[in-house]
Amino acid sequence: MEGHGEVTARGTGDQNYDGNGNNNNNGAGVSSIGVRRSREDEHESRSGSENLDGASGDEQDIADLPPRKKRYHRHTPQQIQELEAVFKECPHPDEKQRLELSKKLCLETRQVKFWFQNRRTQMKTQLERHENSILRQENDKLRAENMSIREAMRNPICTNCGGPAMIGDISMEEQHLRIENARLKDELDRVCTLASKFLGRPVSSLSTLSAPPMPNSSLELAVGNNGYGHLTTVTTSSLPLGDFGSGISNAMPVVSPTKSTANVTGMERSFERSMYLELALAAMDELVKLAQTDEPLWLRSMDAGGREVLNHEEYNRSITSCIGLKPNGFVPEATRENGMVIINSLALVETLMDANRWAEMFPGMIARASTTDVISSGMGGTRNGALQVMHAELQVLSPLVPVRVVNFLRFCKQHAEGVWAVVDVSIDCIRESSGSPTYVNCRRLPSGCVVQDMPNGYSKVTWVEHAEYDESSIHQLFRSLVSSGMGFGAQRWITTLQRQCECLAILMSSNIPSGEHTAITASGHRSMLKLAQRMTNNFCAGVCASTVHKWNKLNIGNVDEDVRVMTRKSIDDPGEPPGIVLSAATSVWLPVSPQRLFDFLRDERLRSEWDILSNGGPMQEMAHIAKGQDQGNCVSLLRAGAMNPNQSSMLILQETCTDSSGSLVVYAPVDIPAMHVVMNGGDSAYVALLPSGFAIVPDGPGLRGPSNGGPQRVGGSLLTVAFQILVNSLPTAKLTVESVETVNNLISCTVQKIKAALNCES
Structure with missing residues (x-):
């Protein structure tokens, strides 16, 4: 060393x-x-x-x-x-x-x-001196902030009069109740004013009556180490294993209380957190009710392939939304799905509460995730009562579907031994009420999962997805898929979770499945899988234009309308060749089943029918790592059968994955010496690659292909084709029109070859 x-x-x-x-x-x-x-x-x-x-x-x-x-x-x-x-x-x-x-x-x-x-x-x-200086400054800043918060808590402001409160230390519970009482008094005054107009006589607001005594501090719902609880009108008791949500009443909708005139930073932060807490409790109540209740709240829809969809009329009648009215132009989307998963409840809860692990568990669905604030980390060393603010970018792998950018609360609660629930809910309503409105293309209504431990390390997971989104931003080709819940819905979360957990179970087992190439060491397996994971993540980021990379969208007249072309500079990333990277992606409808399309694209023997890198001949599989029971879930290393002397140092790394919600085929040329290092357990971070590939999803219910005067066809696939290529090795170079035309022609040629091979050119 x-x-x-x-x-x-x-x-x-x-x-x-x-x-x-x-x-x-x-x-x-x-x-x-x-x-x-x-x-x-x-x-x-x-x-x-x-x-x-x-x-x-x-x-x-x-x-x-x-x-x-x-x-x-x-x-x-x-x-x-x-x-x-x-x-x-x-x-x-x-x-x-x-x-x-x-x-x-x-x-x-x-x-x-x-x-x-x-x-x-x-x-x-x-450098160490400089870093120590920065850390000292950060430490001093945190210490000062901590002291200001403590000072604000020692000198609380009365929510009724704006003056100093006479009580010493006010708990979060008491503080919230005072806020709630002030809000209820304001609401009562408004009701009395309206009643006076109708009755023609004054109606007492009962404001002179003495306030009821404070509730007992023994809480049925403990939210954190501060003893949060009794903060809404909800009374939630510990739920039995087989009955989620018994004894839960409807939560009162969140109304923005009037802020105190005193501008106290510590109190404003505490006030905002109390609103977050109230919203989280109401969202948890709604999630548990949605997870437990069947008909008439949930109905089986034949149009949605027999999946459960929400009866919106019954929902509006029986449940009061905790985030307010639906914005103009937004449409609802709600689905529910159950499944058995090879993971216990504690492990799944820990994964969901960690932003990085959550994104790794759902790689094709989450482009980026982060935790922006931790309000409560839980109590007793567990995640029970954990509450945090998160940011995420959710995606359907197509340039025709915008990324959903959501800011939301994630709240975790243990309802009984072996029974947990994790709920998400957007916080845009609170931020708008605080004077910082921002445009969002999606609102996440109470969504999440209820997890119940089962024998042999399995869990029964009930997943609920409920959102409202701007449909006008979605291409007509994908509207049916998204509105049915097949794009962002519960089925996709459950199937992805099942596939990933099955992959982890196989990789953690000591037995190598039959058909594996035993020449690869255990450390080589890990390095290859890590490299394939990076390759697939970069592919998804290029398709959906997430903020993982700083893409610049190009508007060029000679490019097809449905092809999105973007560019970025690759300078300091050792995992990419330096220079100008061009990404092009498009989506098309094909009248073939998703399974047939996936089997065709992943078969190395048929690769020459669409891939120019195959040099006109079949490819051989040099290495294979299984990632699931389905043969389509694997990482492979391919080599052209008839190697071109000019490409003698190149191999193809390929990852394929599939479940009922969709499939992926992602590949990238890699250097032979670099792959030898990886297969022997070396660091894969320095292997430069640019991924290309395909994403396949079933077309939405009722979606029909172009008739062209003939009978319309049903039951096809939506295929997304995407390429990332290096158009110039100098980051300072200018992008040429020829480069854009080259990648546009590459996409068009590939799509035409696939259509010809599958006999669906018309």
Whole structure:
């Protein structure tokens, strides 16, 4: 390891490195430890800040004689200048570069080697000092914020009069009840005013009556370590295993209370959090009711393939929305699905509450996810009562369906032993009421899952998806798919979860399934899977134009209307070739079943019928890693049967995955030497690749292909084709029209070849 080499270099001779970029030269120290060196080591560069001043050192030790104090000589300014210039470009020169430098500067190679080692150490020390300074500043800022919050809690503001409250420390429960009481009084005053107009006489608002006593602090619903609870009119008890939501009444809709005139930052934050808490409790109540209740709230729809869909009339009658009225132009979408999953409830809850693990569990559905605020991390060392604010970008893999950007609360509660529920709900209503309205193309109504442990490590998962979205932004080809819930609905979440958990179970098992290439080591399996995961994630980000990469959309007249072309610069990413990356994607309807289309595209023997990289011949599978019981879930390494001499160093890495909600075929050319490193367990982060591939989903219910005067056809597939190519190796280069035409022709040619091979050109 290099770090070890640097310590050895600094520890030789009579230089004592003090860790701050300085040298302490002490000849007596050398004598005390009896260091002796041969004549070949007589030259050594000094490290630390003195190098910047142009110092170098020579030492001479005679064998079998007491060591003498070293003589030091300085590098010339020209030598220092040249070494610094090379260091900026290459801090880690190899042996050949050091040899060239030593000849050029009339230095010994050991002097050059030690100069670079010590210069790197000095740079590292400076960076550590800088980072420590930043961390200290952040720590001071957090400490100051913590003190201001504590001060605000010690001096609370009365929500009725705006003055200081007389009670000492007010709990979150009491604070919320005071807010709720003030809101109810305002509402009662408005009702009384309206009643007075109708009755023709004044109606008392009963505001002079004494307030009822505060409830007991023993809470049926504990939300966090602060003892949150009794914050709405909901009374939720622990639910039995077989009955979710018994005893739950409708939650009162969230109404924005009038803010106090006092501008106290700590109180505003506490006020916002109390609103989040109220919304989360109401959303949990609604989710459990949606998960438990059957007809007439949920109906089986033959138009939706027999899946459960929400009866919106019954929903509007029996449930009061906790996020307000539906925006103009938005349409509802609601589905429910049940499934058995190879994961226990605790593991699934931990996955859902961790943004990174959540995104990894649903790779084709979540483009990006993050946790922006943690209101409560749970109580008793568990996730029971955990409440956090999250941001996510949800996607259907097509350029014709916009990414759904949602900001929402995620609330987790344990209802009984082995029974958990996790609910999401958009917070745009709260942010709009606080004076920061933003346009959203989707609102996430109470959605999520109820998880119940089953024997043998399985869980029964009931998933509910409920949203309102702007349908006008979705292409006509995909509207039926999205409105039926097949695009973002519960079935897709459940099937993806089942497939991913099955994959994890197989990969964690010690037995290699039959058909595996045993030449790949266990660490090689992990490296290949990690590389394939990165490849698929980058493919999805290129199709949907998520913010994972900074894409610039191009509007060019000579490109087909339904083809989206984007470009970005790849500069510092070691996993991509540097230069200008062009991404092009389109979606088409084909009158073939999704299974037939998937089997055709993933078959390496038929690849020559559509792939120009196959050089007109079949491909051979060099390696295979199964990711599920279905043969279509795997990672493969392919090689063209008749290799072109100009492409002798290229292989094809391919990942395929499929379930009832859709399929993926993603591939990328990779370098043979790099793949040898990966297959032996090496780091896959430095393997450069640009992915291309296909996404396949069943067409929506009732969707019909173009008739062209003939009978309309039903039951086809929606195929998305996407390519990412490097059009110029210089990031500063300008994109040419020819490059755009090339990738546009590549997509058109590929689609036509697929249609011809499947006999559906018309």
